[in-house]
Amino acid sequence: MNTTPEQLATSHPINNPSLSTLPDERRHTILPLGLLAFLASCGGGGQSPNAASEPAGTPTQREAARFLLHAQFGTSYAEITEVKRLGFEGWLNKQMALPSSLSGWDWLKSKGYDAVDQNEFFFNDQPTNYMVWYQIMASPDQVRRRMALALSEFFVVSNQGIQLNWPGFAMANYWDILCQHAFGNFRQLLEAVTLSNAMGSFLNTLGNQKEDARSGRQPDENYAREVMQLFTVGLTQLNIDGSPKMGSNGQALETYTQQDVSQLARVFTGYVLDEDGPKFKSPVPPFFDILPIGYTRRPMRLVEGLHSPGVKSFLGKEIPANTSGTASLQMALDTLFNHPNVGPFFGRQMIQRLVTSDPSPAYVARVAKIFNNNGQGVRGDLAAVFKAILLDPEALDAASLKSNTFGKLREPMVRIAQWAHTFKVKSTRNTWKMGAPTWSAVESLAQSPLQAPSVFNFFRPGYVPPSTAMAATGSTAPEFQLVNESTVSSYINYLQSILQRGIWVRAPELAGNPKDPTSTDGPDIVPDYGFEYGLTDNADTLVQHLNLLLCAGQLSTQTVGHITDALRNESVSVSAPENALRNHVSRALLFVMCSSDYLIQR
Numbered sequence: 263m264n265t266t267p268e269q270l271a272t273s274h275p276i277n278n279p280s281l282s283t284l285p286d287e288r289r290h291t292i293l294p295l296g297l298l299a300f301l302a303s304c305g306g307g308g309q310s311p312n313a314a315s316e317p318a319g320t321p322t323q324r325e326a327a328r329f330l331l332h333a334q335f336g337t338s339y340a341e342i343t344e345v346k347r348l349g350f351e352g353w354l355n356k357q358m359a360l361p362s363s364l365s366g367w368d369w370l371k372s373k374g375y376d377a378v379d380q381n382e383f384f385f386n387d388q389p390t391n392y393m394v395w396y397q398i399m400a401s402p403d404q405v406r407r408r409m410a411l412a413l414s415e416f417f418v419v420s421n422q423g424i425q426l427n428w429p430g431f432a433m434a435n436y437w438d439i440l441c442q443h444a445f446g447n448f449r450q451l452l453e454a455v456t457l458s459n460a461m462g463s464f465l466n467t468l469g470n471q472k473e474d475a476r477s478g479r480q481p482d483e484n485y486a487r488e489v490m491q492l493f494t495v496g497l498t499q500l501n502i503d504g505s506p507k508m509g510s511n512g513q514a515l516e517t518y519t520q521q522d523v524s525q526l527a528r529v530f531t532g533y534v535l536d537e538d539g540p541k542f543k544s545p546v547p548p549f550f551d552i553l554p555i556g557y558t559r560r561p562m563r564l565v566e567g568l569h570s571p572g573v574k575s576f577l578g579k580e581i582p583a584n585t586s587g588t589a590s591l592q593m594a595l596d597t598l599f600n601h602p603n604v605g606p607f608f609g610r611q612m613i614q615r616l617v618t619s620d621p622s623p624a625y626v627a628r629v630a631k632i633f634n635n636n637g638q639g640v641r642g643d644l645a646a647v648f649k650a651i652l653l654d655p656e657a658l659d660a661a662s663l664k665s666n667t668f669g670k671l672r673e674p675m676v677r678i679a680q681w682a683h684t685f686k687v688k689s690t691r692n693t694w695k696m697g698a699p700t701w702s703a704v705e706s707l708a709q710s711p712l713q714a715p716s717v718f719n720f721f722r723p724g725y726v727p728p729s730t731a732m733a734a735t736g737s738t739a740p741e742f743q744l745v746n747e748s749t750v751s752s753y754i755n756y757l758q759s760i761l762q763r764g765i766w767v768r769a770p771e772l773a774g775n776p777k778d779p780t781s782t783d784g785p786d787i788v789p790d791y792g793f794e795y796g797l798t799d800n801a802d803t804l805v806q807h808l809n810l811l812l813c814a815g816q817l818s819t820q821t822v823g824h825i826t827d828a829l830r831n832e833s834v835s836v837s838a839p840e841n842a843l844r845n846h847v848s849r850a851l852l853f854v855m856c857s858s859d860y861l862i863q864r
Contacts (some may be wrong), residue, residue, distance in 0.1 A: 278320030286787075321346050323816035325658070331814055331863065332617050332651050333357070334404035335676065336683030338811070350653055357405040358445050358645050364392045365441070366402070366434035367559055373693065374773045375430055376555050379545060381773060384552045388697070389430030394437055394711040395696035396689075397418065398675075399682035399787075410440040410647055411676075411711060412615035416608065416748045417455045417493055418667075420714045421698075424463040426535075433557040433712055436460035447594065448633070452493065456595065457561035459535060461485070465717065466531045468562060472570035481570060486527035486716055489520050495577075495603040502630050504606040505621035517603060522576040530593040532569030532587045533562040564588060566816040577601065605630035609647060611723050617657045620737040625656045644787060662864060663816070669864035673720075674707035674753060675790045677726035681761075685789035691770040694788060705759050706752040708744050720744060723779050732760040754856055760846040761855075764788030794850075795843040799836050804847075808854045817859045825853040 305790045321329065332378040333354060345353045370376070375389045383389065401407050419436050426432045435460050443451035449769035455461055462468030465485040473480050491497055498514040507573075508516035538560075541551040569587035573580060579597040581590050581731035598604070613621040636646035651657065662668040672680075681687075689695075698710040714720050721743035726733050732742075757768070763785040770786035787801035799805040805826050809817045815824075834846040854860050 268686040270617045298498075299672050305507045309324055309716040314344070317692040319349075321350065323810060325660075326811055328814035328816075328864075329652065329658065331680070332657060334408045334683075335398060335679040336404070336681075336811070338684070340809075341342040351649070354405070354649060354652060357403070358649075359407070362406055363403045363725070365436055365438045366397055367431055369393055369396060370430055370434050376428075377773070378542070378552075382546065383430065383773075384427045384544065384546060384555070385429075386473070387421050387424075387429040387433070387846070389711060390433040391696055391698045391710065392694050393430065393434050397437065397440070397441075398679045398711060399687055399696075400694070403685065406441055407443050408616075410437065410646075411679075412612055413440045413444060413616055414712060415714070415719045415788060416611055417451075417461075418714050418717050418719050419458075419460045420716070421712050421714070422715070423717075424457060424460050426463050426558070427553040428555045428558050431555055434459045434480070435559050437712065443644070445645035445648070448604070448644055448647075449595065451644070452489075452599060453591075453595055454529075454561070456489070456591070457533070458487075459558060459560075459562060460531060462562050463545050467533055469534065470527075470531045471568045472528070472531045473572075479734070480524075481531045483523050483527040485530050487523045489598065490523070492662065492717060494598040494607070496599045496607040500603045500606045502602075502606055504555040504610045504621075505623055517601075518577060523717070525574050526594060528570035528572060528574045529581070529590045532565050532567070534565055534568075536560040536563040564591075604642075605633035609633055609651070612647065613651050614670065614723060614738070614740060616651055617654075618662075618668050618743065619739045620732075622656065626655055628654060665864075667735075667737060671739065671863050672863050673741055674709045674744065674749075675711055678707065678760075679860075680812065680854070681789070681851075682787075685791060685794075687764070688789055689767075689770070689787050691767075691786055693767075693770055693773070694787065695767045695770055695812075696765060697767075699756060704752055705755045706749070707751070707756055708749045711773055754852075757852055761789075762844055762850050791847045793843060795840070795848040796836055798834040798838070798843050798846045801826045803834075804829065804850055805854075808850060812854055813860050816864060817854070817857065821857050823858045825850065825857070828853060 287646045291354050313621040323342055323346070326342040329345060329350050330341055334357075364372075368394050370389055373389075373392070377383060378429055379630045398407050398411060404583055411446050414437070419433070419441070421429065421433050424432060436455075439451070439454045439458055443454060456467070459468065466482040467485045470482045470485075471479065497517055499517050500509060510513050535553070535557050537553055538556040539554045541553055544552050564587045566587055569590070571584050572831065573583045573784035574585075574590060574594070575581075576594075577597055579593065582591050585593070587717055597795045609632075610621060611627045613625060613629060618625075629647060632643075632646050634641055640646075656668070693803050698713050699705075699707040709720050721740040723740050724738055724745045725740045726736060727739055727742045727745075764789035766784060767786035768783050770784070773781060794804065794807070805817075805822055809815055809822065829846070829850055832846065832849075834842050836843070
C-alpha cells in the first residue's frame, strides 16, 4: 500500500524532531514536504498537486519529462516545472537561444593537453574521450549537445580513423563545429564539416590532388562518395515522405552514378593543413617532427595548383573548366544542399536519433517540408528542423505511447549520459578522464561518442532486426544492430561497475595516463544520490521518482510492482550508513535501467 504524502513527510527529520540526529554529511538527504507531495503525485498519471488550477493545455509532469528526454539527455524536477510554465515550444526556444558553452577545444587546452612533454599528447587520441564525455555529461546547454551528438552520427568522423598530430584537438574542433552549427543552417554546417581537418583525414580529402595523366593518378573518391551517400542525398531518389521513387521497372531510382562520384571527386582536390609555423621535434626519441597545434582549429587550406582545373559534371550540374577551387566547392555544396532528397533523407535520420526508429511517412514529410522552407523562405534551418521533430504530434501525443511500432531503443551512450545528468555526476579531481567504454567484452557499452567503427556509424539507419516481428513488417530499428548476447550482458556488467561508486579512472589526478606508481586509481566520475537517499525507506516513492526522471513515467504497472517488491525485501532506513543507502539506490537504478520499459523510449 502506498504511503500518503502526509505520512511520508512525517517520516523525515525535517518534520519529525526525533529523527533529526543524522550527522552533518547526511543532512542533504532531507526532503521538504512540498517536494514529497510532488513525488507522490507522479504515481497517478503525472498530474501536479494543483493540476485543477493549471491552464488548459499545460503539460503534465510525465508529458514534460517525456519531451525533455527527447530534447536532451536528462531531466529534473526544476526543468519539468519550467516546461509546464513555458510550454514545450517556449522552453525549447529558450534553450536554443542559449550560447554554446565551453568548447571542447578550449576544455582540452584548459586541462593542459596542449603541453609538449613526455606525455606526447600530440600523438595521443585518448583526450578525445575525456573531452566529449565531459561535454555530454556535464555541459549546461544539454539541448545543443544532444543535437550535436545526433549530428555526429550523421556526419560521422571517428577518432579511430584520423592520422593527425594533436588528434584530440582535431576531434575536439570537429565536435565544436557540430555544436556551433547545431541550430544554424545545414548548408553552412556541410561546408564546415567538409573543410574540417578531422573529416579531411578521415575520408581522404586532406592531400587529395588533381588527376595526372602521366602517372595515372586520379582524385581520391572517398569523400565524394560519402558526402552523397551518407551526408546529403542518399542512394535512391526520395519522395517528400522519405519513400523511394520507383521506376517503370518497379525498382527504386538511383540518386547518382559512379560517373557522378568520379566527377565530384575533382572538386575535393587541393586541400592541405593550414599550418601556422615550423614543425618542432618531439621531446623523446625518435624525435618526430610535430606540427604546432594551431592548425587543428582552422579549416583546411586550398592550394590552387593542386586542384583539378577540368570540367566537373555531376547530378545535372556542370562546373566549367578553370573555375577556382573555392568557387567549385561552393557550387558543388550548393548543388548537394538544394537536392530534393536532403530534407527527407536528413530529417528521417534525425527523427530516428531523437524520437522513434521507424517514423511514419507523414512525420518524415512534415519535418522535410520544414527543412525545405522554415515558413520564412529559408531552406536548411536546423533550429526549425529540430523543433519540428521534437514538437511533432507523434512525438508528444499520448496515442504514440500505446503504439507497438513507436519509439526507439535508447543508445547505450545516451543511457550513460542520462544517468550522469540525472544524478549530477562530478569528477572529484575535475579531470573527467572517461575512457572509451568499448574495449572489454565483459564490461562494455559497445558505443562511445565519436568512436564509430566506420563512416557508417554504429548502425545503419535502414537496419531491420532479422527473424523478428519487426522484420515481418520491414520496420527499421537501427540501434538493435548493437544488440547481441554479449552486449546485453556486458551492459548489465557495466552498470554494476559504475552505479554504486562511479566510474573507475586511472590516475585521476594527472593528465594523460602516465605509469606513475604514486597515482591514485579509483572511482573519480561519481554520482550524487543524496536526494535518493532520502527515499530509501519508501520503495513506492523511490520507484515513482526514478520512473518519472528516467522513464517519463513509462514503466508498466507490472514492472513497477516487480521493482518495488524487490526493494521492499531489503528495506533501508534513511538513517542507515551511507554505504547501505548507496547500495539500495544503485540496486533500484540497476532494476530500472535494465528493464525493457526503460530501454525502449517512447
